Amino acid sequence: MSSARLNFLGFTRSQWEALLIELGEKPYRAPQIMKWIHHRYVDDFAEMSDISKKLRLQLAELGDIRESEIITERVSQDGTRKWLIRAESGSAIETVFIPEDTRGTLCVSSQVGCALDCSFCSTGKQGFNSDLTAAEIVGQLRIARKVLEKAYPDRSRAITNVVLMGMGEPLLNFDNVIAAVELMMDDLAYGISKRKVTISTSGVVPAIYKLVGVTDASLAISLHAPNDELRSQLVPINRKYPIEELLAACRTYAATLGEKRTITIEYTLMDGINEQPEHAEQLVALLQDFPCKINLIPFNPFPGSGYKRPSQIAVRAFQERLLRGGYSVTVRTTRGQDINAACGQLVGEVEDKTRRQETYRRIAAEAVV
Ligand code: SAH
């Protein structure tokens, strides 16, 4: 099937309305079609019985409803599920479902690989291949929902939250991510609350400003260090957009979200790198008056990473210091580690266009010797 044909899976409400008007149809057909696609998981226009035959044929001529294929599904001992999914580019991406008592979180990928190369991230070491389309991004939610509804007909395992924390940097695939997020939140599609759809970024500052007025999804930033010197080593994009600029952009976005909405600060703790008392104290000072909650992520190891996870005592001590500074601080529990589904462990099958895999393997091999 040619990828040049439209994939209606990624069509937003306004795109449907515009297309219907162009075809001489009434825009109120949009909700009917969207419900077929996203609520009833129909992939064939012929099945849309309340749509005229003429319109069904017209749509089928323009494109299809193409869902990506699941290559494998793995289920962790703790109930976490990881799917390897084939993208249209031929590479494969990973999607993870994390069930908890009161919620179910789907971790979605936005790109095949990542161009940014943060020093502690396994996806970054894969290099970059391509952007995912809006259909491929929102399609991960459709696929996961279908699997879970089948496995739990009583809906006891529902997806209540979506985080764009899988493979890729969401804000470097801006338009596709925004369209997909819009569908995730639209009642005619997946109807997830805007507070519960979170875009995570390593700090693409101009794109954070672009979010203003375009979406009201939640935002998380991957800070990982309380000063520019250290952050530039861990998160290379900091050399271009330093912390002060990043926080200013986030403030602007947070202000548009209204009351009681905060930005999530993600901080991956690495032994001997960024988890000492002075780092906690610098962080307390840095985030004064910044509307945030802090999420600490104990580092998840992968072969050749060169970093270690701090002890649980060190993690608690770091958390304590931030709590004493007056912040709301959670520690992300590690889930799905037995199936390599934890944060930063997602690799998929990336046909690397940046040749970073080659370089990284060489460095890792040299480090072992
Ligand atoms: N590119 C985006 C979203 C994907 S990464 C971003 O960087 O924000 C999701 C989160 O996992 C980020 O905060 C990232 O820094 C963190 N992460 C990456 N590798 C990790 C690892 N090995 N252990 C723990 N967290 C990691």
Ligand code: SF4
């Ligand atoms: Fe890319 Fe995020 Fe990994 Fe950095 S942490 S390499 S931005 S996926």
